[in-house]
Amino acid sequence: MSFNARLMAASAIALGLIATPVMAQDARTIRAAEQVRDQALQANIALDYVTQVTTRFGARPAGSRSEQAAADWAADYMRAHGFQNVRIEQFPLVGWERGEESAELLGARPQRLVAAALGHSIATPANGIEADVVFFDGLDALLAAPVGSLTGKIAVVDGGQMVRMQDGSGYGSLSRIRSVGPTEAAKRGAVAFVMRSAGSDEHRMPHTGTTRYVEGKVPLPAFALSAPDADQVARLVQMGEPVRLRLKSTAHTYQTHSQNVIGDIVGATRPDEIIVLGSHMDSWDLGTGAIDDAAGGAITLAAAKLVAEQGRPARTVRVVLYGSEEVAQPTDTGNGGGAYVRNIGVAGVEKHVIAGESDFGADRIYALGLPPGAQGSDFAKIAERVLRPLAVLSGEAELFGGVDIGPLARAGVPVFGLRQDGTRYFDLHHTADDTLDKIDPAQMTQNVAAWAALVRLIADSDVDFRALRSAATEAKP
Known part of the structure; x- marks a missing residue:
């Protein structure tokens, strides 16, 4: 039996065993999340993006022409797949050539x-x-x-x-x-x-x-x-x-620019409440940046697209392909993540309900980390129910998110983590061996299914993750 077939069988068994009573609204939300999860398991739609970006552009060093061209192409890719408000936001960068x-x-x-x-x-x-x-x-x-x-x-x-x-x-x-x-x-x-x-x-x-x-x-x-x-x-x-x-x-440096590529699945009833799904567009120059981090872009784009295909979510789901995550700069600007926060300003930050980042390859998800205060909540229990058939269990609270969404976290936005199996990640990371053939399609499919299901739950919920975090902080002795 294949990896995905085993997951589908586990899903059916779990649905039969779980009989926890839920409110009608929760039941509808759960069904929608389960449906998008199971739909994701039927086909690996993320593989198209990662194949195209690594094949068309190869390596995408921060600030290079290949990173810039890949960003232009990714914006068109978003538009072609139903994203709205697609835009490219540039920022200055000191580039580096080997x-x-x-x-x-x-x-x-x-x-x-x-x-x-x-x-x-x-x-x-x-x-x-x-x-x-x-x-x-x-x-x-x-x-x-x-x-x-x-x-x-x-x-x-x-x-x-x-x-x-x-x-x-x-x-x-x-x-x-x-x-x-x-x-x-x-x-x-x-x-x-x-x-x-x-x-x-x-x-x-x-x-x-x-x-x-x-x-x-x-x-x-x-x-x-x-x-x-x-x-x-x-x-x-x-x-x-x-x-x-x-x-x-x-080696030498040069003056250039990088950019963030941003696209929205606009919320139907609460469009000003924004969920950010982050990854980064740039890569190191030795390989083609398949696992670090074209895979992350593929996973988040695929998850958002699956959510949209099921019907508009209540909240807005925003995918951000950040620029220049990999490199240091003479002054600490936060690169793509910092540029994003500066562009939206304080008022914009307040509209962000939660953020998550995919930047650890394309292998399976094994644990969920929610913001402090959300662990053990009713929402967490529902998420556990939906993700358990994928063999995803609850983990420790997520505090920092990752390099790209780190500036959002430091500005007060709660973050979640879908933790990926990184056992082989650092065999490939930053090497000439970071290429498309290293992606396991079955594991990537499970990864997308976990993202899509969780994002659907968050987007259709009315959970205030900031309030839960504040309550948890105040409750500490």
């Missing part, structure tokens, strides 16, 4: 290494950088090094192989090395920074990702090594061999 790059071990037996410059890293001199390595087995070891101790050296930080976790929790400590490591190495006099890729795979493919601006600049060239090459360097150090590297990069 250029050419290389890394090699020097000495009597030179070896080529597979490395990728970190996003917004500066270039090396034209002839590259040659220097001895000082090896650190984690960020704490680098931070413990005295100022000046790395003068003229290349700092290499190996935080170890990321542990695969369903919730991706192994990523945070490694991504911190990427964001703060270059600046900390520069403070200690290093001429370049190299890290073990922040990923859970063992492939000879480096993981890129942005580093951080400090006082408006990235201080030195910074690279990530593939896992096997990081192992190679670590073994040489353990053997007591002197390690010297040559690094080259022609």
Whole structure:
């Protein structure tokens, strides 16, 4: 029996077993959510969008012509699929291009290494950088090094192989090395920074990702090594061999713009109450950005379209394809998420009842996180009933949402999370292996079904998630 067939069978069994009495309005709402859920399981309509955007435009680096062209195309795609008020909102951006790059071990037996410059890293001199390595087995070891101790050296930080976790929790400590490591190495006099890729795979493919601006600049060239090459360097150090590297990069920045693409399914009775479904349009340049994050756009667009096909919801469902999520900037503008909040203003923020973000690949949903105060509520019980046939259970409260809807959350908008299975996500994340063939259509179909069902419930409810959150906060001792 297929994955979707098993889900449909579970749905039928669950509907037969659940006999909880509900009010007539709740019963209609539940039936509508169950219907849109089951309709989503019949066909993977999200696959069309992710196939088209990754095939037509390939990689979509923030601020690049491909990201801009993809945004124009996505706006037309929204219009063709019944979205209203479709618009593109631009904002200025410092773009970054990788250029050419290389890394090699020097000495009597030179070896080529597979490395990728970190996003917004500066270039090396034209002839590259040659220097001895000082090896650190984690960020704490680098931070413990005295100022000046790395003068003229290349700092290499190996935080170890990321542990695969369903919730991706192994990523945070490694991504911190990427964001703060270059600046900390520069403070200690290093001429370049190299890290073990922040990923859970063992492939000879480096993981890129942005580093951080400090006082408006990235201080030195910074690279990530593939896992096997990081192992190679670590073994040489353990053997007591002197390690010297040559690094080259022609990376550079340029002035450009990015943009958010916005489209609405306008609510029938409460159009000024807005539900935001977010993902991001840009990707890194090594792959085609299928799982990060064309999949998120596909999932949210498909969910909203399914809801609309069933009849207009009470509240407005807004899909936002945010621009430039992946990159840091010399000043913290929040990129696409920040631009969205600035454009709608305080009054606009007040109209937003809740927001959710899909930016963790295309694999199955396994848990629902509602805003504080909504956990255990009548709405939560209904959501549990509707999502349980998809093998989605209740999880912990959602507080932050994600990078793109983070500015909305900080402005006071409640957020929800449909938590995706990220066990294999960081095998592919930010690598050349982030391509369309890595999407599992059956898991993506379940993902869309969960989104569509939950969004239908929220859109037709009169739940005030802000009030529930406030009540929960006031009830704390």
